Structures are given as C-alpha cells and as structure tokens.
Amino acid sequence: MSMNRREFLHLLAVASAGGMALHGEANAAQVAATNFYDLPKFGNVHLLHFTDCHAQLTPTYFREPNVNLGVGAQFGKAPHLVGEALLKAFGIAPGSREAYAFTHLNFAAAARQYGKVGGFAHMATLIQQLKTSRPGALLLDGGDTWQGSGTALWSNGQDMVDAALLLGVDIMTAHWEMTLGEARVKQIIEKDFKDKITFLAQNVTTADFGDAVFEPYTMRVMNGVKVAIIGQAFPYTPVANPRYLVPNWTFGIQEESMQARVNEVRANGAQAVVLLSHNGMDVDLKLASRVTGIDVILGGHTHDGVPAPIKVKNASGVTLVTNAGSNGKYLGVLDLEVKGTAVTDVRYKLMPIFANLLPAEPAMTALIAKIRAPHELKLSEKLAVTEGLLYRRGNFNGSFDQLILDGLMAEKGAEMAFSPGFRWGTSLLPGQAITMEHLLDQTAISYPWTTTTTMSGATIKTILEDVADNLFNPDPYYQQGGDMVRVGGLHYTIDPNAGAGQRISAMTLRGKNIDADKTYKVAGWAPVAEAARDAGGEPIWDLMSRYLKSIKTVKARKLNLPVIKGVAGNPGLTTSAI
Numbered sequence: 001m002s003m004n005r006r007e008f009l010h011l012l013a014v015a016s017a018g019g020m021a022l023h024g025e026a027n028a029a030q031v032a033a034t035n036f037y038d039l040p041k042f043g044n045v046h047l048l049h050f051t052d053c054h055a056q057l058t059p060t061y062f063r064e065p066n067v068n069l070g071v072g073a074q075f076g077k078a079p080h081l082v083g084e085a086l087l088k089a090f091g092i093a094p095g096s097r098e099a100y101a102f103t104h105l106n107f108a109a110a111a112r113q114y115g116k117v118g119g120f121a122h123m124a125t126l127i128q129q130l131k132t133s134r135p136g137a138l139l140l141d142g143g144d145t146w147q148g149s150g151t152a153l154w155s156n157g158q159d160m161v162d163a164a165l166l167l168g169v170d171i172m173t174a175h176w177e178m179t180l181g182e183a184r185v186k187q188i189i190e191k192d193f194k195d196k197i198t199f200l201a202q203n204v205t206t207a208d209f210g211d212a213v214f215e216p217y218t219m220r221v222m223n224g225v226k227v228a229i230i231g232q233a234f235p236y237t238p239v240a241n242p243r244y245l246v247p248n249w250t251f252g253i254q255e256e257s258m259q260a261r262v263n264e265v266r267a268n269g270a271q272a273v274v275l276l277s278h279n280g281m282d283v284d285l286k287l288a289s290r291v292t293g294i295d296v297i298l299g300g301h302t303h304d305g306v307p308a309p310i311k312v313k314n315a316s317g318v319t320l321v322t323n324a325g326s327n328g329k330y331l332g333v334l335d336l337e338v339k340g341t342a343v344t345d346v347r348y349k350l351m352p353i354f355a356n357l358l359p360a361e362p363a364m365t366a367l368i369a370k371i372r373a374p375h376e377l378k379l380s381e382k383l384a385v386t387e388g389l390l391y392r393r394g395n396f397n398g399s400f401d402q403l404i405l406d407g408l409m410a411e412k413g414a415e416m417a418f419s420p421g422f423r424w425g426t427s428l429l430p431g432q433a434i435t436m437e438h439l440l441d442q443t444a445i446s447y448p449w450t451t452t453t454t455m456s457g458a459t460i461k462t463i464l465e466d467v468a469d470n471l472f473n474p475d476p477y478y479q480q481g482g483d484m485v486r487v488g489g490l491h492y493t494i495d496p497n498a499g500a501g502q503r504i505s506a507m508t509l510r511g512k513n514i515d516a517d518k519t520y521k522v523a524g525w526a527p528v529a530e531a532a533r534d535a536g537g538e539p540i541w542d543l544m545s546r547y548l549k550s551i552k553t554v555k556a557r558k559l560n561l562p563v564i565k566g567v568a569g570n571p572g573l574t575t576s577a578i
Contacts, residue, residue, distance in 0.1 A: 033357045036097065037126060042347045043337035044223040045272055046134035048127060051142025051300030052326035054176070054424040055152035055160050056441070057368045059116035059355035061427040062327045063391040064305060066104045069572040071496050072474030076571050079281045079304035079323060085571035090307040101329070101352035102305050108389050108429050118328035118353050120163050121360035121368060126331055126353065127168060128361065134335070136222040141172035141197075142300035142324065143233065143278045146188075147179060148424050150379055150440035151371050156184060159371045161192050166367055171198045171218060175234035175278045175301060179446045181245050189214070200231020200276060202261050203254040213249055216261050225272060225338045228265035230294075232258070232277040234301055236480040242447055242528045253283065253477060255291060262293040271338050274298060281323040282476035285312055292316035295343045296334060299323040301481050303393070303423045305330055309348050324350060326424060379437040383548035386434055388556025392425035392442065395471065396484050396494075396564075400425060400442055402557040404525075404540070405488030407547035412452050414523035415509060416460075416490045421467070421483030430556075434548060439541055443525075449537035450525045457514040460522070461504055464492065468503040472496040488523075488560055490514070495565040506563070 070080025081089050083103050092098045100110035101117065131137045141164060146157030157180050164172070177185055189199045202216030217230040235253045238246055262273055275294050277284050280302040288297055292314050305325030312319050324332040330350050337345035372379065392398040401419050408417035425442040428434060455463075467485045469478070484494075493506040507514035514520075525540040527533070548554070567573055 036354070036357060037129075037351065039130070039333060039349060039351070041133050042335040043345065045225050045227055045336040045338050046130075046137035046222070047140055047274060047298065047334040047336075048130055048137055049140045049142060049276075049298045049322075049324050049332035049334065050123065050328060050330065051278070051298075051324045052144040052303050052424065053118070053328035054144055054148025054326065055146065055157075055444075056118055056149060056328045056426065057120045057151070057159070057163060057371065059119035059122065060327060060441075061111050061116055061429060062118070062329055063107045063389070063393060063427040064102060064104045065393040065395070066575070067395040067573050068304075069395055069472070069496055069567060069570055071472050074282055074285075074476075078310055079302065079306050080572035082572055083574040085574070092307065097354065098307070098352065101354075102307060104393075107391075107427075111427075111429055115354060115356040117355060119355050119360070120167060120328065121364040122355045122358040123328060123331060123353050124167055124361035124364040125358050126351065130331075130333060131168070138170040138220065138222070138229075139168050140229070140276050140298060141169045142276060142298065143172060143174040144176045144300065144326075144424070145172070147176040147445065148441065149444055150437055151375055153440065153444040153446075154375060155371070156180060157188065161188055162371070163364070163367060165192065165196060166364055169197050171200060171229050171231070171276060173200050173231040173233050173276050173278050175237060176241075178233075178237050178246050179241050181446075182248060200229065201233035202230055202257060203235060203252055204233050205250050207248050207250050210250075217265055219265065219268065219270065226269050228268075228270035228273045230258070230261050230265070230273065230275050232275060232279055234278045234481075235283070240480050240482065242530070242533070244530050244533070245446070253279065253287070255287065258287070259291050259293075262291060266293055271341050272336055272343050274334075277301075280476075280479065280481040281306070281321065282479055284321050284323070285310060286476040288312035288319035288321050289314050291319075294319045295336070296320045296346070297322065298332060298334065305350065307350050309346070320346060320348070322348060322350070327426065329353060379435065379440075381436040381545075382433045383436060383439060383545050384434045384552050384554050386428050386430065386432055386554040388430055388554070389427070390434070390554070390557075391427040393423055394483065395421075396561050397486050397559045398425075399557045399559060400428075401486040402488070402559050403554060404442065404544060405486055405560070406557070407544045408450065408523040408525065409488050411543050411547050412450070412521075412523035414452060414489075414521045416520055416522045417488035418463070418522060418524040419486040419488075420526050421471075421485050423481075423483060434554065436541070436545060439544055439548070443540045443544065445526060447526055447528065447533060448539040448541065449527060449532055449535070450523065450540050450543050451527050451532055451535075451537050453522050453524065454519045455522050456517060456519050457507070458516040460490070460514065460520065461507060461516070464494075464504045464507075465501050468494060468496070469500045472503065473500070486560075491560070491562070493563040493565060497566045
C-alpha cells in the first residue's frame, strides 16, 4: 500500500477523529494528527531509523527516567537531562504530547490523556508515508529487536524477523540478538534475511583468526548520491551477556578499525557516511570526537530519546550524534542535502509514535494477530492488579524492579536480592491488571534462571563498585550501558563522582552495618556464568507469576534507593511528580 502526502494526512484526520462525538473535539484531533506527522521532504538522502524496540509489536506505555545522571564531561549535557531540564534544552512545551513522549513528568495522567505509544502496525503507516514522499529512503534498525517479549522468546525471535521483513527494514545491527546464540543469528541472516535485509557489524570478528563475521558496511546509491552505512554492534556483548552464547566471536569498540572503514568507503566514492551504532550515546559522542569522516551517527543501546542531534567537533569537521529511544516509541527521520562530495545541510526529527494518531496498517495488523493467536490465552493470563505506577527506567531503581526484588526475597527466603539494571520493559498505569505478557516484557531473556548465593559483605561491595564504575566511569569507553544493579534489603550510599572502588559506602541491612567478612543469603536472576546455566534454576517468570498470584494486589512500591552524594544541581535527576 502506498499513498501520497494528501491521502496520508486525510487518513490521519479520519483516524484521530474516530469515536469523538463533539465537532470541536474532532476538529482538534484532526489538526493534532495532521500537524504532528506532516514532515515535508528535504534533501536527496533519506534515512529512517528505529532502535531498541525489544520485540514490542503492539502499543505500550513507556515512562522515561527521572534519574539519568551525567558525570565528568557529560554533566548537564544530553542525554543526561530529565524532566524540566530536558524540556527547556529542546524547547518543548510542558504538558504537551512531546513532553509526555520525552519525559517522565506527570506520567500517569499524561498517559491517560495521550494514550499508548509505539506498535509496529502504527509505525508501518508512518514509514510507508515517509518512504512514499522520500524516494529511495532506507529503513535502518539499530538492534535489540529480536528480544524482549513473550512471543519473541517462544519463537526464538522469528516473530520479530517476520515483522521486520514486512516493515521493510533495509539494514540492521545488533546486541540482544546475540543472546539467541551464534547459530540462530547466522541462520536468520543467511536464510530469512538473504537478499532482503543487510546485517552489519564492523566490530565483530572471529576469536581465532580475527576474520570479519558480518559485513562491515554497505554502499547504496540514493537519488544519484553514493551513501555508505557502517554497522557497529554492541561492543561489550560477551561481558554484559553470557560469553557462552557467542564463544567464537570477539567484539569491542574497535576505533582503529572504524576509522579504516570510514577511510575505505570515502576512497570508494562515498559522498555521505552514516554509522548505524549500538554503542550507547556517550560512547558515540566520544567516538565522534576521535573518528573523522562520519557525517551522522544513528545510535541506540542506551534508550535515550534525544529530540535533536548533538554536534561533535573532530579533526576534520563535525559529526552529528543521535539516539532514538526504545520500545518502538520513536522513529528518527534523517534528511541530508548532499552536493558534490559533502553533506551541505541536514534535517532531523525524532517522531514519537502515538497509536491514537496513526492508524494501524492492515497487513502488519494481520501479521501481529497471527503471531499472537497461539499464545493469546497465556499472554492475557491475569496475575495481579497494580495500585501504583509500574516502570523500570532510572539509574538506581524502578517500581517494577522493586516488585521483582520483593518477589525474589519472598520466594527465596533471602535477606537481599539483586536484579539487573536492564533499561527495557514496559510501564503499567495504576489500576491495570498485570498479565503474563507484562511480566515477560520485563523478564523474557534466554538465561532467565533464578539463583540463591551466599556472598560475603566484601563481595557485595565489589559487585556494587563494579556496576557503579560501568555506569559512572568518566571515560565513556569504559561504560557498558544499562543502569545500576537493583538491590533489595540492602541500603547503601553512592557517590557517582568518586573514583573506581570508592563510590559505595554505608552499606546496611536492617539497620546494621554490613560486615565484610560475614556471609549473606542473596537472591538474583539472569546469571551470565555457565555454571548457573548448568544448575538450571527456576525461570524468573515462573517465580514472579507465583508471587504475583499470591499477593493479588500490588500496592504502590516504595523504592529501595541509595543515598546519592554529590549530585546537587545535576539536571539528570529530579524528584518532581512521576
């Protein structure tokens, strides 16, 4: 299906006005829809970009963080701006649709006003229109697509592979895709994607001889312009995820290799060079300052919905760095004007996908229904009802993570619990039923085992220090993305600006100081070690579904948060209404 711009805007107006009884309200809905998605064509190179959708095929709620601290050179700069600071920096009106999309402010009320976001059928409608108005436009997938939902888990990523093919993805890179294992990744690329989707990762090589595992880049001609797209998979995959899932591949930032690839495509006549990256935004910002010849970085991994590109100077000019959020909530639209051998002008807009403004595309709607049909009964199983807002994002904890911690401690009889600082996972509004689908949105991984471990106080501190250094190291190349490990039972103080090994202090349990030599019973899940896999603990979704059914009603959770030192005035933190 294709439509011209006028037909598309008419379709938006009809969809947005549907079901409204009052003429004035219908007119307002029409104006909102047409104005919001009317993006005139510009330039002669057009790239559409989404990333980190984490297998969310249907519209969801997703709350942005109220804590996303920047340290060192990143203090007070995007992406480390939240709430009012972000609105001010990017000129977004408080209380607007954009404020709802890009911040946590008054989230529950705003969600009820503006509705759910994302959904592949709604995104497909927008992509079709943008491709129609932008001849030759390419759709780029930044990775973290095949993991994050029940249907992706049960189909080994096949649901998302089929959806990406129908959506019209042209090029992709990866991270969580690797947690399906080397054989499955290669199977999809060599069979499903053959001659359809180009899978790029210049920084992945074989562990034995250092040979390239995937294509490093692709050259395309668009409207007479030669464009190079280079791919960068998540550099720390074997560290952040189980090494045994990718035993024969090595990763890394590979800055020298990146520069060599850029030089190579420039020598081969590339007039525009774009990096499709899963580094994380802070890493991309540093990379852009050191590697020359890249015009734009379309980034992912850290789930930062940044409304406008960040300009980074380097030895040969300026590179624009973007990051397109997560959960299928946004579509980045990059328009370049290329003349001769250079990009002369740029337009970029990160467009939130509002499900109540964009009509669902029929073919994608049908595919999603087909994917879900065999699992609908299980997905819709009601486990409990939440009285408070449930969400995940934030540097130190989220209310759904707190719920998981409480469940682990209760079911395992543990004094403490650890839960990974994942940034994916949908949000639930007060009064919503918690279904098995919602639980899997938080837990659907290929290494879901729960654990009970006896740890010394010294080991507990070492773990917290290691994760804190990953998150707050002032050198972005030592940051691996994600957030601080969530902890239950244990209380502590953290100084993000301190040096490695010196950030964590004042650890207590039930009001008593943690003894470095004493041992404690700690529950957890998502272990990366082979021994934990072989032990075969209960999957986290089984433990949590039992816990949720037992409590029936989830009261508003009080977050177990650390005392944070040295962050007064940091615009990456706010305690305003959530």
